[in-house]
Amino acid sequence: MPAASMAAQATRRYLLEIRLPEGVSFALALAGPLSRCLAFLVDLFVIAGLTTAIQQALAPLRALEQDLGLALIILLYVAVWLSYGMLSEYFWYGQTIGKWVLGLRVVDSTGLELQFHQVAIRNLVRVVDLFPLLGLAGGVVMLLNRRLQRLGDLAAGTVVVRNRQPAIPNIDALVRGRYNSFLAHQLPCARLRQRAPAQAAALAVEALLRRDRLDDRARVALFDSLAAYFRSLVEFPAEDTDQLSSEQYVRNVVEILCVPAAKPALAFVEKRTGLGPESA
């Protein structure tokens, strides 16, 4: 499938693969320019808020002691500008408020713990990234390199990754509610678990999650082909499948493949009755 492999390559482009000396390797999803721009805008608002608050808070002092008040305002103003990103990223797992809102995080590009000098450098080099205006230099550099690093990231050896884990679909809620007659047949269930590849299960879950966004004809066609595929792996007894829509068929399959509770519950029933449903 050339299209699929191209898509896989495109996704790989935005992954940072980290191989630890212990032989463990893992991948982090890199953050794109747009989300990082937005995070920066949020941070600008936060900084503006902080500096305004400082000015307001020191206004009475400035009225009394003009020289000292103005000096404190200047010092704190610059201190906030310089240290907001550094302190926040260092003490808050690579996040600033903007990054937290957008679900981003700064990490060391080799997977080590983030050091203070790294966050300091990446924040100080931002002036060059913003050069000559609107972050042009940093933006161009980011798009030209594989790890989507701006100049500050290159200097500091850091990358910005997406913090959010992909949401785990609530499969329980997806399949619950209707009686699943397939669960009564242990042998075909076991065969199905054995034969169905993980990708097929994931595809079926995706299809169920998106069912409401498909138009009727597309939905019927999709679930027909999914059901036909699962039928080709395992045959359930005809009396259980005859009156079943393709969509419900896929629902039942997903419950067998993805809901761990389905099996123990059945085992519990068998134990209590002393009879396997198969023999009943």
Add this chain to the structure above:
Amino acid sequence: MTATFPIAFRRQWRAFALSTALLLFGCIAGIALLRIDADAKAVLMPFPHLLTDPAERVKQEEKDRGKQIAGHQIAFSAYLMTHNISVAFASMAAGMSFGIGTILMLFSNGLDLGAVCADYIQAGQGRFLAGWLLPHGVVEIPALLVASQAGLLLASALIGSRSPLPRRLRLRAVSKDVFTLSLGAAVMLVWAGLIESFISQYHEPVLPYNAKIAFGLIELALLAWFFARAGRKRAAPAS
């Protein structure tokens, strides 16, 4: 910090030598330009109050007895510190432009400095100039040079000729020193800001020029000692 900073400074002394050479080059260019074309003063001088005749300014300042700065000293020194620290950090960061930004900043600062010095010395106001610039300048200018040293360090890691390491590792190797040097420069500029506001702006008869010059030279000697000696291992004490 008191040991890490001078050790990092000495480890990367080549970058410091280069930044000093670039500043001096700018200085010489500034002096030469002012000698060749007196009208260039309007373009070269960094601040408007330097456009007047040096002798007149000296007269004015000596009459003024620091009244102008009275009541604004703390704010003025806060402004000087934050402004100079921002410039120093920018000079470091500009190393990521393959050093072009850092080199330009050094050159243009040298140009200003050279032009001002040449102007005052030509007008026979060398003693005033030394008394005015030395107390804070002997710390402020080295601080700028150190920050630019950090910038040139970044630039050389970025360009990385003659190094077998990939760029990522070259930058990683210098990043700690870059940070140490930048932070050290910032601390130096806090001191320079205080001195510039509280001492440099007072002239004779409030503060004698010789005293100001002596103070500057003592600072310079201490600073030189700090960079050259501090943090060196002493002979192991007998245990």
